[in-house]
Amino acid sequence: MMVHAYFSRRVRFLLAAVVAFSLPGISLAGSVSEMDLLRQQIAALEASNRELGELRTEVAQLRSTQEDQWVNSRRKEELKSMISEVLVDADMRSSLMGSHMTAGHNGKNFFLASEDGSFLLKMKGQIQFRYIGSFQDAGSGASAIDDETKTGFVIRRAxxxxxxxxxxxxxGYAIQVAIDRGTNTASSDKIAISYGLSEGFTLWGGEDKAPFLREELTSSSRQQAVExxxxxxxxxxxxxxxxxxxxxxDDWMTHVMINDGYKSGDGGTRQNRFTQTGVSQVNADTGADLSRGSVSGDFNDDQTDFAITARADFRFAGNWKQMKDFxxxxxxxxxxxxxxxxHYEVGETGDDAFNNNFxxxxxxxxxxxxxxxxxAAIVGQHTDLEAAGASGQPSADDVDLLGVVVQAGFMMVPDKFEPFVRYEHVDFDNWFGGAFDEVDIVxxxxxxxxxxxxxxxxLDLLYAFDPLPFRDEGLGLQQDDADSDEQMVLRAQYQMLF
Structure with missing residues (x-):
């Protein structure tokens, strides 16, 4: 519309000039000849042509400007639409890194949360894939080991x-699900609910690690050795x-727990070989073993009247985060x-079994x-034998076990390569007889x-200098004969946390 109006005004002006100079019978001056008049008309036409050329140029420029404005306007709308889509997507993918972010990964675990923080779900996982090679020196007794070498792969933890x-x-709440390495079945490994009474004070209930050994309380994902x-x-x-x-x-923490006793959160696998099997849980009249296959995590099927566990830790340097691993x-x-x-435990009373306190x-x-x-750690266990002196039972009134472990490591390449060594000793106080009295392992x-x-x-190599009275598949150790000399276990493991 603007182009057409501008063009019309300029054209009317030029045409009027041409007509004015070309009308016959108009006398410009008496001294001007027809030749001079003709020259003037030619000059006027040339001027008109120049004006028309300038007009075409201006019209072309005007059209180009209007087209650019139209294109820019269209691009602007497209950009607006694109920005709107990005903002919607960003809102959907928000995380707790900002005040309005409610899902994502914070560098430690995945999470979902409400914007005000009143609801929170954190999710993380662990996988340990392991190779184990166990090499024994077979004895010659009645229970002599048939296979001295056992090797294979296992998903140790998932x-x-x-x-x-x-x-x-x-x-708060916490639920941990673990896959059994033998059957690939899933079961709960931890179930707990908690309430923060005030800053630094937390009350909780459920099943979790007893606050006893630091090694046990340190996550399996943060151990120094393979196991x-x-x-x-x-x-x-x-x-x-x-x-x-x-x-x-700031400088100390304590944890006190009243519980159902040794491994009461482990169901039917919780028998204590030193207090709840053999001499410790037998029928007072017949001597029959009552403990195996008869326990569960239910309240009426444990083997403890009462148990209490208490632990205190003190920080003299560093921060508590450094205590989470070695x-x-x-x-x-x-x-x-x-x-x-x-940890003090009172054995079950009122049944026909000898249940020992320890x-x-x-x-x-x-x-x-x-x-x-x-x-370094030292640990002991004192057990009062209720069945002492009974038929087929030890004459000793009590038994005292003792264990010592010392380990050290050094980062030869910071945060990359760390050699380590560990020594441990167990004194069974002649519980299994002289052959299995003491065990040393490096x-x-x-x-x-x-x-x-x-x-x-x-990668580590475990060497037991003495025969072992029982096996522990988690460590890769096999039960030895009493006259066996030593046992060696090679372990290699890759771990991933997510």
Whole structure:
């Protein structure tokens, strides 16, 4: 419309000029000749042509400008639409990294949450794929080992962990599901609910690790060797059912728990070989073993009247985060921790079994500095034998077990390559007879960290200098004959956390 009006005005002006100069009979001046008039008309026509050329140029420029404006307007609408789509997508993919972000991965675990934080679900997992080679020196007794060499692969651990809070950040929950390495069936490994009474005070109930051994309380994903020590497996209370109170301060923390006793959170696998099998759980009249295959996690099927576990930890240097594993990472300062714990258990009364009372205790400490780590622990267990002197039972009134473990590691390549060594000793106080009275074990190996514990490869060699009175498949150890000399286990493992 603007182009047409502009063009019309200019054309009318030029045409009027041409007509004016070309009308016959108009006298410009008496002295002007017809030749001069003709020259003037030619000049006027040339001027008109120049004006028409300028007009065409301006019209072309105007059209180009209007087309650009139209294109820019269309592009602007497209950009608006694109930006709107990106904003919608960003809102859908939001995470807790911002105040309005409610889903994603925070570098440690996946999560879902409400914007106000009142509802939270954290999800993480663990996979440990392991090779084990077990080599024994067979004895010559009646139960002589038939196969001295056992090798193979195993999914040692496959776990999914869910935790968070409901309605209020103070009201927490935790559920862990584990895949059985033998049957590939899934079962609960931890079930707990908690309430934050105030800052540093937490009350909880359910089934989880008893607050006893530091090795056991340290996640299997954060161990230094491929597996926890043999000492830990002998003395651990593992998972128990009960209620507990946790108190955490700047330089100390404590955890007290009333529970159903040794491995009461492990169902039918929880018999204590030193207090709940053999001499400790037998029929008073017949001597028959009552413990095997008769226990569960239910309230009326345990073998304990009462149990209490308590642990205290003290921080002399470093931060509590450094206590979650045994590695001395690059950039971490010096750390010193000391801990102690007890577990007292009263055996089941009112049935026809000899159920023994026992007291377990431990002390441990660790130091980390400059890439070097050192950990040591001593643990003991005193058992009162209710069946002492009975037919077929030991004459001793009690038995005292003792275990010691010391391990050290050094980051030869910071956060990448870490050799380690571990020594452990167990004194069974002649529980199994002279042949199995004491056991010494040394483990050497290394860790190669690709992303700290989230992706690491571990290789170690375990050497038992003495025959073992029982097996532990988790460690790769087999039961020996009494006259066996030694046992060696080669273990290689790749771990992934997600």
């Amino acid at each position: 776990k999914l962990d869910f935790s968070g809070n409901v309605v209020d950040p103070r009201l 926890r020590s043999f000492v830990n497996e002998v003395f651990t209370m593992d998972k128990v059912q009960g209620v507990g109170l946790k108190i955490k301060k 590695a001395a990472w690059d950039g971490e300062g010096k750390a010193i921790f000391v801990g102690t714990a007890i 007291l377990s205790w431990t002390m441990d400490g660790s130091v980390e500095q400059g890439g070097t780590n050192l950990y 483990t050497v190996g290394f860790n190669y960290y690709m992303k700290k514990h989230a992706a690491k490869f571990t």
